[in-house]
Amino acid sequence: MSEQQLQASKQQITNQVKDYYSNSLNSSADLKTSACCPAQAPPGYLAPLLDNIHPQIKDSFYGCGSPLPLAAEGCTVLDLGCGTGRDVYLLSQLVGETGEVIGIDMTDRPLDIARSHIDWHCDRFTYANPNMRFKKGNIENLTSCGIKDNCIDIIISNCVINLSPDKEAVFKEIYRVLKPGGELYFSDVFADRRLPANLQQHKVLLGECLGGALYQGDFDLMMRKVGLTDHRIVSKRPLTVEDKTLHALTGSTQFYSVTVRSFKLRFEPRRENYGQFARYLGTIIHSPDSFALDQQLQFKAEVPVSIDGNTAMILNHSRLAQHFKVHGETELHYGRFDARFDAPADGKLTTASTATSGSCC
Ligand SMILES: C[S@@+](CC[C@H](N)C(=O)[O-])C[C@H]1O[C@@H](n2cnc3c(N)ncnc32)[C@H](O)[C@@H]1O
Incomplete structure (x- = not known):
């Protein structure tokens, strides 16, 4: 044509x-x-x-x-x-x-x-x-x-x-x-x-x-x-x-x-894991108890949630920044982001794979 x-x-x-x-x-x-x-x-x-x-x-x-x-x-x-x-x-x-x-x-x-x-x-x-x-x-x-x-x-x-x-x-x-x-x-x-x-x-x-x-x-x-x-x-x-x-x-x-x-942010091409996590402060009008960024990522107020680098970028540099506290920087990389990471109450991250130890097997 x-x-x-x-x-x-x-x-x-x-x-x-x-x-x-x-x-x-x-x-x-x-x-x-x-x-x-x-x-x-x-x-x-x-x-x-x-x-x-x-x-x-x-x-x-x-x-x-x-x-x-x-x-x-x-x-x-x-x-x-x-x-x-x-x-x-x-x-x-x-x-x-x-x-x-x-x-x-x-x-x-x-x-x-x-x-x-x-x-x-x-x-x-x-x-x-x-x-x-x-x-x-x-x-x-x-x-x-x-x-x-x-x-x-x-x-x-x-x-x-x-x-x-x-x-x-x-x-x-x-x-x-x-x-x-x-x-x-x-x-x-x-x-x-x-x-x-x-x-x-x-x-x-x-x-x-x-x-x-x-x-x-x-x-x-x-x-x-x-x-x-x-x-x-x-x-x-x-x-x-x-x-x-x-x-x-x-x-x-x-x-x-x-x-x-x-x-509109400068994202990485893939979601990467820098061991970061975020807490929703419960300050968004009409949604004090929880906030859903998308279908998969739900934040309950004050509960730390493990996030990838791109999500940290959104929560640090968009209008949502005033409603979140993001913990951690990007100087240490732990590979591709894996949603199995959970942030326990003490803030230290563990994963299903690190919970049981064992090398070379
Ligand atoms: C399905 S209606 C939806 C209207 C409105 N968003 C709503 O929820 O009621 C589609 C509307 O888009 C407008 N529209 C379609 N193509 C457009 C275009 N290329 N530029 C500007 N308006 C357009 C039509 O004139 C129509 O009013």
């Missing part, structure tokens, strides 16, 4: 998506699949915040997860593909009046709905001034929306990147605009394989976030290529295609809704 043909095909996908979100959907009741609606109830602490959201905004929410990170007070957050703005209005409450949330979308219709409720939400949140803005633009080119280099603390996105015909451009822009130590935290649809071209362009499959689903293998490489070299799975749940016609097309392909987090 020539460069010209490639650009034309990308533009066609963008136009198709824009048309879907302008003309085919009025509310989540119009969706033909369940990909763009989270099956799980959002975390409990969000319930009172959701009560503060206008009904029209809640009815026109098409996300597939809850990419709403904790410890966001005072942060500047960017929502890529904000739609009618449900997550922007939730984050507006999480960042508080000193923070800022910018929603970006390429389609006028959802943006008009989002903007029409700014005053209503400011009254509801008792904010003197709006801390949220909605901008029109393409997430592949954030410069066109005036987003400068290294200026965003957190980027979220809910069921949007799959819709982009140029995902690598989106991740490059994410890397560019994040501050050092900033975080990408997004939910999206993944598939266990690359879909054939006819499914990628199918009007409903594309519009409802299945046709452009990210293939994990390609995603991992793309993230590394743009510089986001360590990403973590926060949650993952399978999606089902109930519609018989669509199911016949997708066959045995397994789709997932996945929430991923990654930080």
Whole structure:
């Protein structure tokens, strides 16, 4: 395919998506699949915040997860593909009046709905001034929306990147605009394989976030290529295609809704063991007893947990640093990180392999 043909095909996908979100959907009741609606109830602490959201905004929410990170007070957050703005209005409450949330979308219709409720939400949140803005633009080119280099603390996105015909451009822009130590935290649809071209362009499959689903293998490489070299799975749940016609097309392909987090930091290519451990101080609002960095790594308040060098980097150099005490440096290396390490109460580390002695056997 020539460069010209490639650009034309990308533009066609963008136009198709824009048309879907302008003309085919009025509310989540119009969706033909369940990909763009989270099956799980959002975390409990969000319930009172959701009560503060206008009904029209809640009815026109098409996300597939809850990419709403904790410890966001005072942060500047960017929502890529904000739609009618449900997550922007939730984050507006999480960042508080000193923070800022910018929603970006390429389609006028959802943006008009989002903007029409700014005053209503400011009254509801008792904010003197709006801390949220909605901008029109393409997430592949954030410069066109005036987003400068290294200026965003957190980027979220809910069921949007799959819709982009140029995902690598989106991740490059994410890397560019994040501050050092900033975080990408997004939910999206993944598939266990690359879909054939006819499914990628199918009007409903594309519009409802299945046709452009990210293939994990390609995603991992793309993230590394743009510089986001360590990403973590926060949650993952399978999606089902109930519609018989669509199911016949997708066959045995397994789709997932996945929430991923990654930080703009200089990581090592692999997780290495320097004998470090960390304690969560219990200071994050809405989560005083425990904090989950990802599916595997859960911290209970004040309990030391053994961590690899990259995790130490996150806990020392991101906005999470004020909520953790990391013990140990990186001058001594003990090989590749092994999750079997446990930190006992006296702080001295032991492993399953060191608990029983024995050399040369
Ligand atoms: C599935 S909806 C999700 C909307 C919103 N995140 C939510 O959770 O309700 C996808 C949205 O992404 C927008 N979108 C898709 N591709 C885009 C792109 N390349 N640039 C900007 N917006 C895009 C669409 O206009 C649509 O509003």
